[in-house]
Amino acid sequence: MNRSEPIVRRKLSDEVFARLKRLITSGELQPGDDMPSERELMERFEVGRPAIREAMQALSNMGLVAISHGERAKVLQLTAKSIIRQVDGAAKIILSSSRDTLEHLKTARIFFERGMVREAAEKATVEDVQRLKATVAEQRAARGDSETFISADMKFHTQIATISGNPIYVAVSEAMLGWLKEYHTEMLIWTGKEQFTLTEHEEIIDRIEKKDADGAEKAMIKHLERSRALYVMNSEK
Incomplete structure (x- = not known):
């Protein structure tokens, strides 16, 4: 194989996003469930708050979670409309x-x-x-x-x-x-x-x-x- 295929290091927030999405798509977190708090996620993944917030915003943009000020994000039911x-x-x-x-x-x-x-x-x-x-x-x-x-x-x-x-x-x-x-x-x-x-x-x-x-x-x-x-x-x- 002659083609170059460099491994690109992903941003921390991208890795956090991938792991959180897996929790939802695997069924570990169900529609209606609260997402873990920012502090819990920071400790679990050993990353800073910005990476968590960026990942959560990406989940929200995909229609996977609803973010409300002062409350924990909730997992949403994916529907044709939300997609x-x-x-x-x-x-x-x-x-x-x-x-x-x-x-x-x-x-x-x-x-x-x-x-x-x-x-x-x-x-x-x-x-x-x-x-x-x-x-x-x-x-x-x-x-x-x-x-x-x-x-x-x-x-x-x-x-x-x-x-x-x-x-x-x-x-x-x-x-x-x-x-x-x-x-x-x-x-x-x-x-x-x-x-x-x-x-x-x-x-x-x-x-x-x-x-x-x-x-x-x-x-x-x-x-x-x-x-x-x-x-x-x-x-x-």
Whole structure:
């Protein structure tokens, strides 16, 4: 073997992080458990406080622990949502620096949601449909209040994802909606486009209720293709 493969000495905090992560992934520490105190960890690993704090922050960034001021960190239950939330910051930076990336996200959302709404049409129960109708009623009552109206809009799409029973669908849907919300303009209110949204949501519910997967997909594409113009870069507002 001719290729050079030097051994790189790891930072103390990296080694502490690896050991703490092993305690969690091995099951020695369970979701809901308190992490050992900083002093206990310093004595156990024979390192200083900075290495412990840096390692704990890395665990927090991964969604493995929750750090609260004045209390011991707690081990978290890893979920699809907590994993995907880890990329929130990076995703928003990429979106803010590239108009093309925002357009790619809009297109990806349409591709993703057309599949989700087909599953919803196949799997929705009477209770699922009633929940969707209640959310549209919330939207109708919130006309003129952009923040509440948009929140109900996001809830509607997340509910469709939830019908699938797949938590990864729900996590991805919430992430996409959260990223896009940063670029939602107020034109929804002053151009009267609220009623378009309400009518389109009602059409989607009608297709879901009738178990019409093809019709639901067409209604969703129509809705998202029209509304994609509501999401623009700050420089365009």
